[in-house]
Amino acid sequence: MRYFWTFFWTFLLVEMLTYVVSSMSSVAFDFKSxxxxxxxxxxxxxxxxxxxxxxxxxKHE
Structure with missing residues (x-):
């Protein structure tokens, strides 16, 4: 289950990052990348x- 949630949150955050970076650099958004x-x-x-x-x-003392 932890692998699913790791992928879920990573997928959402990377897609948001891809969207923001592509819009800031005036490039078309690519979902597949x-x-x-x-x-x-x-x-x-x-x-x-x-x-x-x-x-x-x-602890080393």
Whole structure:
């Protein structure tokens, strides 16, 4: 379920970013490119969270 929500929010945010950037640069909005980028960003987020250690850091005194 967390993968679905990760993709859902990434998809919405990347599509909004694509729309804003394309309108600011006077380029036609392309839905497919935003969807493609959102899939890649979702994969990077999931891979990044699996690489980050989950254990607490030990204090060195």
């Amino acid at each position: 935003g969807a493609f980028v959102s899939v890649i960003v979702t994969i990077l987020i999931i891979v990044g969270t699996t690489l980050i250690p989950n254990e607490p850091v030990q």
